[in-house]
Amino acid sequence: MDQVLVAYVLFVAVAVVLTHRYVNRRSIRHIRGPPSPSWLYGHTISQSHEDQVGDYDFARIKEFGTAWRTKGCWGRDVLHLADAKALQHIFHKSGYHYPKPVESRQLTRQITGEGILHAEGQDHARHRKIMNPAFTASQLRSFIPVFRRSAVKLSEKWKQILQSANSGSERTINVQSWLARTTLDVIGEAAFDYDCGALDDSKNEVMAAYHNMFADSLLFTSGATMLFRSTWKFLPEIVLRCIDYLPTRESTRFRRTVKIINRVSAELVAEKTESCLSGKADNKKDIMSILIKANASEDPRSRLNMKEMIAQMGTFLLAGHETTASSMTWLLWELSKHPEWQDKLREEIGCIRDRVTTRGDSDFSVADYDAMANVIAAMKESLRFHGIVHMLVRVAEREDVIPLSQPIVSTTGELISEIPVSKGQYINASVCGYNRLKEVWGDDAHEFNPARFLETKTGQITVGVFANLMTFSGGLRGCIGWRFSILEMQAILVELLENFKFAIPEDKPEIQRVPAGLMVPMIRNKMNLGVQMPLEVTAISGFT
Numbered sequence: 001m002d003q004v005l006v007a008y009v010l011f012v013a014v015a016v017v018l019t020h021r022y023v024n025r026r027s028i029r030h031i032r033g034p035p036s037p038s039w040l041y042g043h044t045i046s047q048s049h050e051d052q053v054g055d056y057d058f059a060r061i062k063e064f065g066t067a068w069r070t071k072g073c074w075g076r077d078v079l080h081l082a083d084a085k086a087l088q089h090i091f092h093k094s095g096y097h098y099p100k101p102v103e104s105r106q107l108t109r110q111i112t113g114e115g116i117l118h119a120e121g122q123d124h125a126r127h128r129k130i131m132n133p134a135f136t137a138s139q140l141r142s143f144i145p146v147f148r149r150s151a152v153k154l155s156e157k158w159k160q161i162l163q164s165a166n167s168g169s170e171r172t173i174n175v176q177s178w179l180a181r182t183t184l185d186v187i188g189e190a191a192f193d194y195d196c197g198a199l200d201d202s203k204n205e206v207m208a209a210y211h212n213m214f215a216d217s218l219l220f221t222s223g224a225t226m227l228f229r230s231t232w233k234f235l236p237e238i239v240l241r242c243i244d245y246l247p248t249r250e251s252t253r254f255r256r257t258v259k260i261i262n263r264v265s266a267e268l269v270a271e272k273t274e275s276c277l278s279g280k281a282d283n284k285k286d287i288m289s290i291l292i293k294a295n296a297s298e299d300p301r302s303r304l305n306m307k308e309m310i311a312q313m314g315t316f317l318l319a320g321h322e323t324t325a326s327s328m329t330w331l332l333w334e335l336s337k338h339p340e341w342q343d344k345l346r347e348e349i350g351c352i353r354d355r356v357t358t359r360g361d362s363d364f365s366v367a368d369y370d371a372m373a374n375v376i377a378a379m380k381e382s383l384r385f386h387g388i389v390h391m392l393v394r395v396a397e398r399e400d401v402i403p404l405s406q407p408i409v410s411t412t413g414e415l416i417s418e419i420p421v422s423k424g425q426y427i428n429a430s431v432c433g434y435n436r437l438k439e440v441w442g443d444d445a446h447e448f449n450p451a452r453f454l455e456t457k458t459g460q461i462t463v464g465v466f467a468n469l470m471t472f473s474g475g476l477r478g479c480i481g482w483r484f485s486i487l488e489m490q491a492i493l494v495e496l497l498e499n500f501k502f503a504i505p506e507d508k509p510e511i512q513r514v515p516a517g518l519m520v521p522m523i524r525n526k527m528n529l530g531v532q533m534p535l536e537v538t539a540i541s542g543f544t
């Protein structure tokens with residue numbers, strides 16, 4: 001297969017080079033960057049095979065400042081930006097003028113269909129308008145019982161496992177896989193009132209379809225695949241659609257997953273549309289029911305069609321479970337390495353629990369969760385430190401000038417505070433780089449220190465939707481589910497810290513931040529085990 005790909009790639013090479021010259025009319029060659037190891041692949045292979053996600057960006061920021069240049073395939077210049085003002089310009093101030101490039105859109109279409117993640121421009125605005133009512137703060141509050149139910153179920157499952165555990169190694173649990181099952185159950189119930197049965201291990205087909213999907217398909221992309229992808233922008237839509245059927249590793253894995261997800265989603269959309277239109281679902285609060293109602297009240301010309309509705313479901317399942325699970329996994333890892341913070345959080349939760357008991361309630365309210373300042377600070381810090389979407393790729397739709405808040409030195413030694421770009425310029429927004437900028441987060445930006453979020457910060461340039469991080473992106477295309485995710489994490493984390501202590505296992509496995517679409521944890525030299533975060537878990541208050 002690789003030989004066919006390489007032959008194909010060489011065939012279009014001439015076209016690529018000619019177009020490349022045209023595209024790079026406004027050159028960014030005066031921006032400094034590391035020397036390219038290869039004309040054909042540029043830095044693409046070294047970047048996608050990074051040992052620890054983010055290390056390249058951190059080193060380049062140290063050497064070149066918050067904007068630097070690398071090479072893509074065929075000698076194409078790629079502009080990397082971690083600068084606050086530049087990111088604000090691209091994500092907040094430029095409307096739809098920095099769309100996702102064809103390669104990203106093709107991949108999202110293959111994984112989720114033609115839903116909101118794939119849509120661009122006015123089409124995206126149409127999707128977003130219909131989806132917004134499902135993500136208001138009051139709507140999300142109604143999901144708290146859903147979050148709590150799954151959190152308590154997870155807690156019970158772990159207590160059962162720990163009951164018969166006699167040693168530290170028997171108490172070691174791969175928390176990532178359990179959290180992924182928990183968040184899948186949550187999104188199933190919250191998004192479509194559907195029981196994924198993941199925590200009950202009911203061999204549900206949705207769960208099986210998603211299991212390890214990112215690691216199976218997007219881990220360590222090969223050079224041939226990189227070259228192949230770099231040609232997609234020259235292909236007509238009809239040929240792009242044929243790519244979905246190629247027997248490559250990623251296409252095969254995506255097809256298998258999407259086939260199952262689309263079938264389940266289609267059944268659910270049909271069923272819910274029927275009950276919504278007949279008035280049977282008036283009290284239903286799941287995201288899908290709200291979407292169907294919002295869609296029905298739209299002008300028929302701007303409604304989402306059946307295919308788009310189905311794609312939206314796939315999008316929620318994908319964007320809404322492993323993201324939150326991985327983010328929580330990194331947080332539990334940090335709390336295991338920082339027991340003093342873990343104790344502080346547990347103590348705070350205990351105080352609020354007393355308040356809840358005194359007023360005669362059985363469970364926490366949103367106000368209780370929001371009163372847990374240390375818990376929130378630790379969540380923010382972990383989302384800063386371990387942003388699981390570490391890079392966002394965009395392309396300039398027209399000529400533009402990108403401003404910088406921190407001037408950089410050009411190849412000629414000149415200090416520059418803006419970068420002119422031409423139409424077609426590829427841009428890698430460094431989420432991990434911005435999230436660790438000393439100028440924004442302080443001199444200890446490379447350390448895990450939740451205390452930074454207990455102080456009031458002023459004068460920051462607005463960049464992201466939550467805590468001014470880039471983790472959930474920002475602007476028109478910022479994560480629509482960030483509030484959902486934060487509330488869900490609060491509910492699950494509080495339940496877990498009330499019931500368990502977390503520690504690094506005695507054999508101290510070396511955890512790697514691996515690039516597999518999302519930044520996932522794996523054990524060094526044991527990647528065959530898939531995504532792993534083994535932590536020693538001890539039940540606090542005996543077994544029920």
Ligand code: HEM
Pocket residue numbers: 116117128315316319320321323324327388389392470471472473476477478479480481482484485
């Ligand atoms: C910690 C958890 C999460 C993280 C870090 C995260 C991160 C992101 C990021 C970075 C984007 C922008 C992607 C891009 O522009 O290429 C995004 C978009 C999106 N996210 Fe999330 N997400 C999380 C949880 C969720 C949840 C729980 C949901 C749904 C319930 C969700 C639904 C979406 C959707 C639908 C979009 C597309 C928005 C648009 O294009 O307008 N996400 N997310």
